[in-house]
Amino acid sequence: MNVNQMIEWAAVIxxxxxxxxxxxxxxxxxxLPDVYTRSHAATKSSTLSVLxxxxxxxxxxxxHDGFVSxxxxxxxxxxxxxxxxxxxxxxxxxxxxxxxxxKGSGEDExxxxxxxxEHTVK
Amino acid sequence: MAFQMILNFVLAFVxxxxxxxxxxxxxxxxxIMGILLLILMRRFFKSRLYVYxxxxxxxxxxxFFKELILANVQxxxxxxxxxxxxxxxxxxxxTVLTQDWEITLLSSLITLTPGxxxxxVSDDAKTLYVHAIDINDVDEAIASIRDxxxxxxxxxxxx
Numbered sequence: 001m002n003v004n005q006m007i008e009w010a011a012v013i014x015x016x017x018x019x020x021x022x023x024x025x026x027x028x029x030x031x032l033p034d035v036y037t038r039s040h041a042a043t044k045s046s047t048l049s050v051l052x053x054x055x056x057x058x059x060x061x062x063x064h065d066g067f068v069s070x071x072x073x074x075x076x077x078x079x080x081x082x083x084x085x086x087x088x089x090x091x092x093x094x095x096x097x098x099x100x101x102x103k104g105s106g107e108d109e110x111x112x113x114x115x116x117x118e119h120t121v122k
Numbered sequence: 123m124a125f126q127m128i129l130n131f132v133l134a135f136v137x138x139x140x141x142x143x144x145x146x147x148x149x150x151x152x153x154i155m156g157i158l159l160l161i162l163m164r165r166f167f168k169s170r171l172y173v174y175x176x177x178x179x180x181x182x183x184x185x186f187f188k189e190l191i192l193a194n195v196q197x198x199x200x201x202x203x204x205x206x207x208x209x210x211x212x213x214x215x216x217t218v219l220t221q222d223w224e225i226t227l228l229s230s231l232i233t234l235t236p237g238x239x240x241x242x243v244s245d246d247a248k249t250l251y252v253h254a255i256d257i258n259d260v261d262e263a264i265a266s267i268r269d270x271x272x273x274x275x276x277x278x279x280x281x
Contacts, residue, residue, distance in 0.1 A: 021194060028201040036253045037210050039239050041201060044193045047234060084233035091241045091253065101210060 007063045014056035022049035034101055035094040043087035050079045126172040130156040170280070178277040185274055189235040196236045200255060211257035212241065215250045215265075217272065222247070224275055231271050238268075 028041025058072040098115075130153060137152025138144055157173065164171055200208055219225050225247055229240040232252060242251040 021198075024198050024201055028197060031201060031206065033206065034210075036239065036241070037208070037255055039253075040237065040255050041197055043233055043239065044190070044197050048190055048194045080234075081230075084230040087233055088229065088240050091239055095241055 004063050008060060011056040011059040011063070014052045014059065018049040018052035018056065021045050021052070025049060035099050036091055036101065039087045039091050043083055047079060047083045051076055123169060123172045123175055126160060126167060130160060133159060175278060178274065182274040182278060185270065186231060186234070189231070193234060193236040208256040210253065210255055212251055212253050213257070215252050215268065216248060217250055219272065219275065221279065224279055228271060228275055232268060
């Protein structure tokens with residue numbers, strides 16, 4: 001087994017890790033109780049899975065075809081810039097339209113800040 | 123920082139013209155000599171040498187990748203646990219960062235690190251409201267992690 005093959009195996013393992021993380025992220029979307037905890041699974045795991053998959057594809061095409069695809073690197077960059085902002089916006093919109101938290105949640109410091117009138121009533 | 127980088131590029135091009143060597147190698151040699159000149163002339167600049175800032179940026183990137191992997195391991199643990207017994211909560215985090223891009227960077231980093239998602243930035247941009255997936259033991263650990271992030275961002279933005 002020469003060096004090129006070993007690097008190709010590394011790419012294969014990267015893509016495998018990416019798919020496993022993405023499956024776990026999907027499990028998280030099903031199992032977790034509310035919007036906010038689901039957004040944890042969605043933002044973090046999907047970012048890492050996309051990163052490893054694209055990186056694996058990049059390495060594979062580089063070693064196998066000798067083709068350096070800058071578009072894959074740009075894709076990684078764009079996912080990194082946009083995924084946390086998307087998660088933040090979805091959480092924020094959910095909180096502002098008063099989606100309740102899951103049962104058994106701890107204290108909620110944001111409520112008195114965003115909806116002061118309800119806080120005084122309770 | 124931008125001024126020093128442009129100066130360094132101009133020096134590299136001047137070196138290419140002087141040695142009439144219009145290749146990537148000539149550019150790199152000129153760039154390295156430009157860095158040496160900038161180091162010699164550093165007391166005439168108002169801000170730090172931009173090399174330090176690039177170094178801080180590299181440190182921040184490495185820290186970020188480490189935290190991203192740790193975050194995924196933690197989510198994996200939470201999701202695959204047979205009994206869902208985590209206790210989510212919101213908490214407020216006062217930040218010392220002032221500029222908009224710093225706060226945006228900090229919230230993106232917090233969102234992609236273990237157990238935290240930024241939900242609201244207060245109107246005066248002094249407090250971040252963060253949703254934590256498990257409030258029990260994470261609070262202090264998260265504080266230390268974010269102190270390291272905040273410190274790293276300050277290190278990048280320090281003039």
